[in-house]
Amino acid sequence: MALLEEMSTLTTTNTEFIWKKNKIVIENGYLTTSGVINNIRVPMNAIETVVWSINPAKPTLSPCLKIIGKGIVLAEIQIGIDIINDVQDWILTKSNG
Numbered sequence: 001m002a003l004l005e006e007m008s009t010l011t012t013t014n015t016e017f018i019w020k021k022n023k024i025v026i027e028n029g030y031l032t033t034s035g036v037i038n039n040i041r042v043p044m045n046a047i048e049t050v051v052w053s054i055n056p057a058k059p060t061l062s063p064c065l066k067i068i069g070k071g072i073v074l075a076e077i078q079i080g081i082d083i084i085n086d087v088q089d090w091i092l093t094k095s096n097g
Contacts, residue, residue, distance in 0.1 A: 010083070017090050019083060026094055031067070033077060040075040042067055047074070047095040050088050054081075067091070 010019045017024040022035035032041045046069040054063050063084050065077040079087055 010086075012090060014094075017087060024077075024087065024091070031091065031094075037079060038075070038077050040067075040077060042069075042075050044095055046070070047091070050091045050095070052079075052084050052088055065091075 012018070015026045020036070022033070022037045024031065024033050026032075026044060029044050030041050031044055031047065033039055047067055048069045050065060050067055052063055052065045054061050062078055063081045065079050065084055065088060066073050067075045067077070077087075
């Protein structure tokens, strides 16, 4: 039941992905985040792909979404496993045009 309540707060538009107290926005050519997740600002034209991983060596299994451009990690966003695929797909769709 709690998962359904959390997912019901999800809102997506062409330029925003909002859930709980977190927000990912595309504005003036930049992908920016705010809220409980990491705060980043990355130029959209620099994003080549988005991948996610979980580091089992860390004390908590926290999934990390990595934004990659020119073969390097431009930014990392800590996101819950319940929503990470949706965020990854949204960013990939927006970065590819």
